[in-house]
Amino acid sequence: MPELNTSSLPDLIFSILFFFMIVVTMREVELKVKFTIPAGTELEKLEKKSAVSYIYVGPPTQQYRGSMGTGTRIQLNDRFAEPAEVMDFIAEERTHMYDQTEQVVSLKVDQHTQMGIVTDIKQVLRKSWALKINYSATKRAD
Amino acid sequence: MAKGKRKVPGINASSTADISFILLIFFLVTTSMDSDKGLARRLPPPPENEQQDAEIDVKERNVLKVRVNAAGNLMVGGDFIEIGQLCDKAKEFIKNENNSPNLPEKHNKNIPLLGNCVVTDKHVISVQTDRGTSYDVYFQVQNELVRAYNELRDELSLAKFGRVYSMLDDEHQAAIREYYPQKISEAEPKNYGGDQQ
Numbered sequence: 434m435p436e437l438n439t440s441s442l443p444d445l446i447f448s449i450l451f452f453f454m455i456v457v458t459m460r461e462v463e464l465k466v467k468f469t470i471p472a473g474t475e476l477e478k479l480e481k482k483s484a485v486s487y488i489y490v491g492p493p494t495q496q497y498r499g500s501m502g503t504g505t506r507i508q509l510n511d512r513f514a515e516p517a518e519v520m521d522f523i524a525e526e527r528t529h530m531y532d533q534t535e536q537v538v539s540l541k542v543d544q545h546t547q548m549g550i551v552t553d554i555k556q557v558l559r560k561s562w563a564l565k566i567n568y569s570a571t572k573r574a575d
Numbered sequence: 576m577a578k579g580k581r582k583v584p585g586i587n588a589s590s591t592a593d594i595s596f597i598l599l600i601f602f603l604v605t606t607s608m609d610s611d612k613g614l615a616r617r618l619p620p621p622p623e624n625e626q627q628d629a630e631i632d633v634k635e636r637n638v639l640k641v642r643v644n645a646a647g648n649l650m651v652g653g654d655f656i657e658i659g660q661l662c663d664k665a666k667e668f669i670k671n672e673n674n675s676p677n678l679p680e681k682h683n684k685n686i687p688l689l690g691n692c693v694v695t696d697k698h699v700i701s702v703q704t705d706r707g708t709s710y711d712v713y714f715q716v717q718n719e720l721v722r723a724y725n726e727l728r729d730e731l732s733l734a735k736f737g738r739v740y741s742m743l744d745d746e747h748q749a750a751i752r753e754y755y756p757q758k759i760s761e762a763e764p765k766n767y768g769g770d771q772q
Binding site: 439440442443446447449450453454457471473474475476477478479482485537539540542543544545546547548549551552555558559560562563564565566567568569570571572 | 588589591592594595596598599602603606611612613614615616617618619620621704705706707708709710711713714715717718721722725761
């Protein structure tokens with residue numbers, strides 16, 4: 434039986450590699466809160482990833498339960514924060530944004546969160562003029 | 576032996592496949608494939624001065640109050656409804672087909688590409704939640720309201736331009752948006768029907 438010619442195998446794998454490098458985005462931060470985002474039908478895609486800031490809300494993961502408890506927490510970048518700190522976070526995010534008017538805040542909030550904390554965040558976002566928000570969700574077949 | 580005739584030994588390239596495999600796996604692990612999707616909303620700008628922004632005078636018939644309590648019960652206008660009915664309720668309210676006196680008032684408006692229309696652009700849907708309402712319920716309410724608008728816009732653009740809203744160009748979309756402007760107001764949360772925090 435003739436041997437299989439594998440000389441083009443590296444090229445093949447390289448093209449898959451490049452495909453992946455273009456299609457995917459780097460994972461932004463290490464998640465310290467656990468959340469399951471709700472499912473909806475009328476979703477829009479988030480364009481312009483560079484102009485998106487993420488706010489995560491949910492109970493801390495197992496690892497941080499000891500120090501942070503099991504209540505709902507906010508995560509900004511790599512740390513836990515209070516609602517009032519969102520303002521500084523938004524201002525800081527803006528400084529390294531190419532087009533500041535396009536800024537979108539993506540809220541990744543756990544389904545079981547109470548609205549109180551979400552409203553607090555929204556009020557702070559209003560005060561910092563970050564008015565475009567996006568309630569992150571998964572697609573639900575209807 | 577002539578110099579030019581010497582054979583250069585080929586580099587053994589059999590391991591490049593392995594190397595690129597390792598790179599590939601590295602990228603697969605460190606990146607996330609999930610395309611970010613969500614419900615896009617716009618918050619109202621902050622109140623001009625610190626004092627409570629004066630309740631803008633809107634006639635009662637122009638407001639559809641959607642209240643959600645801590646237990647996740649939904650109240651629209653005066654009656655309790657299920658989440659599945661909200662979309663139709665909202666559509667009926669926004670459209671006001673029969674010009675009924677307790678649904679939003681209609682008046683004439685000249686919209687480019689659509690001409691003279693009778694629209695209900697003074698309507699407001701006000702969503703009021705309790706601090707204890709779960710985010711999921713709130714999200715579903717928002718989802719249903721956006722769905723009501725999307726369906727109305729699709730209906731209109733199908734009737735006028737023969738295509739669904741998302742297939743229209745910017746100019747036509749703007750016209751449709753002017754006919755059915757999205758007006759969902761989010762009132763400050765209140766504490767009612769639930770445990771106080």
